[in-house]
Amino acid sequence: MIFLIPVAVLMGAVGLAAFFWSLRSGQYEDLEGAAHRILIDDEEDRT
Amino acid sequence: MAVIALKEDAGCPSGLAPAEREESRADPSAFVRQGADGRDVLELMVQGAKCAGCIRKIEGGLLALPGVTDARLNLSTGRLSVSWAHGAVAAREITDALGRLGYASAAFDPEAARQSADEEGRRLLRYMAVAGFAAMNIMMFSVPVWSGGGEMGEGTRTLLHWVSAFIAIPASLYAAQPFFRSAWKALSARHANMDVPISLAVFLTLGISVAETIQQGEHAYFDGITMLLFFLLVGRYLDHRLRERARTAARDLLALQSVSASRIEPDGTIRAIPARDIGVGDRLSLAAGDRAPVDCVVEEGVSELDRSMLTGETMPQPAGVGAVVHAGVVNLTQRLVVKATARVQDSAMAQLARLIEIGEQGRARFVRLADKAAALYVPVVHSLAALTFLGWLFGPSLLRLAGFEVADVGVRIALMNAIAVLIITCPCALGLAVPAVQVVATGRLFKRGVLVKSGDALERLAETDVVVFDKTGTLTLGKPTLISRVETETLQAAASLARTSRHPLSRALTEAAGPGVPQASARELPGEGIEADVNGEKWRLGRRSFAAPTAPDANDGAVELWFSRGSGVAARFVFMDALRSDASETVRALKQRGIAVELLSGDRPTAVAAAALAAGIEAWKGGVSPADKTARLAALKASGRRSLMVGDGLNDAAALAAAHASASPGTALEASQAASDLVIQGAGLLALVEAIDVAKAAKARALENLRFSALYNLIAAPTAAAGLLTPLIAALAMSGSSLIVTLNALRLQLRGGPWTS
Structure with a gap:
């Protein structure tokens, strides 16, 4: 119990930190574009 | 390899967005700025980009230009950022390349572009994340307390409460900041808004829960308060997103208006400058196809002018030396040298912009559905909570006076029950009821090419009972x-x-x-x-x-x-001037819905009569001045009608702002788009009918949600006042009601209707 509670709280904190990181790195700037970009092929090897 | 698009290949390859009206814009080089690494950066607004093919065509096409190092299109906002080695490419080549690919583009004023970062939205998202994670973690400790029943020892329960308090207190104090701020602002202005009971509930709940934990009591509401904050913040965030999208659309249009001009310097060279830098007396070169940025007088040259955006008149008019050219007029045939007679902010277009502002102030008096509900809600909840407190505190004494044998319950129980009322009636569902519906509705319309530009536009649109069309460029192709x-x-x-x-x-x-x-x-x-x-x-x-x-x-x-x-x-x-292909169908559909249709145009009466006949509109008037249009809309308003004005020209801008709700086609001048609530992209008008349908359905959903919230409170509040509430019931009731409201809003998207594709 003494051990499990801090682990649980810590895991929550890690999740929160991960979300903040994603927010700061601009992953929510263009939600629609991201959905479409997956469909674009890389053209580098086609010349 | 550079792929130079053929004419048939122009525009969105998926066909989602038809190529917009071509229009030569002023030189974008006035808006190029220096990036941090010494490269030139240009921000453009691109119209008509809708799918993956567009991204690829635009980014690929631009990167193929020599010297261009970076091109990134944001599909959500339509903004394109291009950078290149300093001096390698002329800005004009970029817009020309986009034009060849079939996309209209316009330079962004860098200042306007820089202001666009949505700080408020990010902050709300952070508050929401903190509240959400806190609620989840506390729930982990609350579930054992609820389900433990009699088996859990007092010590263990108190330990779990303490852990919850350790998470909940900092998290709630952090996440509730927007409510505190808003409540404080309202209180210092001697008002009460929805945030006052929320803030009060946060403080009292935290206080009473800590007190309970210290006394090793049974009921701590740490889970309830964080969950409450989470749901409230979701509603707040959705509402903010909606307004932000509307604001961004308006700001984008303002940025687009910042066109450039070609100034003839004293030494004879021509320089591209932003229009706002034009001074009175400056000599400007107005090429064929250019729109006059300010009011000016022709000094050299003979040409013809297209004044349709100002007057609705379709036929060009000749102009020679000495002719007055108002801002917004397009020079058609030959290059003109003109002398500016007014600065941008004093020009005809700017005066119209002021008219628009006045109209919008009038519209701001419209009371939104959610605000109406809140105005009703706050006093009721406050007095209910106060009554509960007083009832539990003095009730027993009163009963004893009446001869009953009851013991005092004490201040603690009275306070607990009063707070329970505040928590359970907290407007989770109310806060979500309207924004959730509007988000779904505007998202739906956005996919159909209708851009909803103001938060309450849908509510006003739903009330429409008369539609007033402009002719040139609206009902017709212009x-x-x-x-x-x-x-x-x-x-x-x-x-x-x-x-x-x-x-x-x-x-x-x-x-x-x-x-x-x-x-x-x-x-x-x-x-x-x-x-x-x-x-x-x-x-x-x-x-x-x-x-x-x-x-x-x-x-x-x-x-x-x-x-x-x-x-x-x-x-x-x-x-x-041919009618849009679906003009008469649109008129018929509107009439079927019991909506009256009128046609007001600045064009010659004979032309207006022909268009009215073809479109099936009986009530029409030609040769109408902008002031007459506004007067007609005021008259409609005075007679209690709710008008929807549809127009595209500068001569409509004031009328658009004066109407109860307004729409303009995507080909309209920016000033008109800025003045209207809806912008209909694409060639058709039928989307207008769909927008009205969706607005009506959205209003019905919102009302359902509000009714449900009221019903919920009607059941929950007496339960809490009677002292029957436990943290478990509070948690279930709050999340349950929020869920139902959200699901009801989503029904708007699921249900098959005339607008489903």
Whole structure:
């Protein structure tokens, strides 16, 4: 119990930190574009 | 490899967005700024990009230009950021390349672009994340407390409560900041808004829960308060997103208005400058196809002007030295040198912008559905909580006076029950009821090409009972189309002359003739027509007095062009500003819904009558000035009608702002788009009918949600006042009601309706 509670709280904190990181790195700037970009092929090897 | 798009390949490859009206804009080089790494950066607004193919075409096409190092299109906002090695490419080449690919683009004022970072939204998202994670973690400790029942020892329960408190207190104090701030602002202005009971509930709940934990009591509401904050913040965030999208659309339009101008310096060189830097007395070069950025007077040159955006008049008017050119007028045929007579902020367009502002202030008095509910809600909840407290505190004494045997319950229980009322009635569902519906509805419309520009537009649109159309460019395509039948050979010959001109009639002729070769020897005489020497013959295309002076005047008031070859028989071409293909269908659909339709136009009454007849509109009026339009809308308002104005020109802008709700086609001038609630992209008007349908459905959903919230409170509040509430019930009731409200809003998207594709 003494051990499990801090682990649980810590895991929550890690999740929160991960979300903040994603927010700061601009992953929510263009939600629609991201959905479409997956469909674009890389053209580098086609010349 | 650079892929130069063919004409048929222009625009969105998926066909989601038809190519927008082409229009040559001023030189974007005035808006190029220096990036941090010394490269040139240009921010552009791109119209018509809708799918993956668009991203690829645009980014690929630009990167293929020599020197361009980076091109990134944001599909959600339509903004394109291009950077290149300093001086490697002219800004004009970028916009030209986009034009070849089939996308209209316009430079962004860098200042406007920089302001666009949505700080408030990010902050709300952070608050929401903190509240959400706290709620989840506390729930982990609450579930054992609830389910432990009698088995859990007092010590363990208190330990779990303490852990919850350790998470909940900092998290709630952090996440509730927007509510505290708003409540404080309201209180210092001696008002009470929805955030006052929320803030009060946060403080009291935290206080009482800590007190309970210290006394090793059973009921701590740490889970309830964080969950409450989470749901409230979700509603707040959705509402913010909606307003932000509307604000961004408005700001984008303002940024687009920041066109540039070509100033003729004293030494004769021409320099591109932002329009706001034009001073009175500056000499400007106005190329054929350019829109005048400020009010000015012609100094050199003869040309024809398209004033349709200002007056609704479709026919170009000749202009020579000394002619006054108002801001917004398009120069058609020849280059003009003009002298600015007013700065941008004093020009005709800016005065219209002020009219728009006045109209919008009037509209701001519209009370939103959610605000109406809140106004009703706050006093009721406050007095209920106060009554609960007083009832539990003094009730027993009163009962004893009446002869009953009851013991005092004490301040603690009274306070607990009063707080329980505050928590359970907290407007989770109420806060979500309207924004959730509006988010779903605007998202739905956005996919159909209707941009909803203001938060309460849908509510106003749902009330529409009369639609007022403008003619030129709204009901019609805004450009002449050839309607007379002519031999192909004659048409081709005339078109070879017409191809050299930007005059709208020439363009209509070219369009009817299809692709071909322009006549090299052709020259344009402004106000008269085009002349060319072909195989020793004099070919003339233009007005009757110029091209065929001997031909009889048809005298039917039609818009015409004459074409003559040497001494042969002259041919007559008749044009009409054709209706949009779905105009009459739209009018019929509106009438079916019991909505009256009117047509107000600045064009000649004969032309307006013809359009009204074709579209099936009985109530029409021609030759109407902008002030008359506004007056008509005011009259409709005075008689209790809810008007929807649909228009595109500058002459409509004031009327758009004065109407109860307003819409403009995507081809409209930016000022008109800025003044209206809805912008309908694409060529059709039918989306307007869909927008009204969706608005009506959304209103019905929102009302359902509000009714449900009221019903919920009607059951929950007495339960709490009676002291029957436990943290478990509070948690279930709150999340349950929020869920139901959200699901009801989503029904708008799931249910098959006339607008589902």
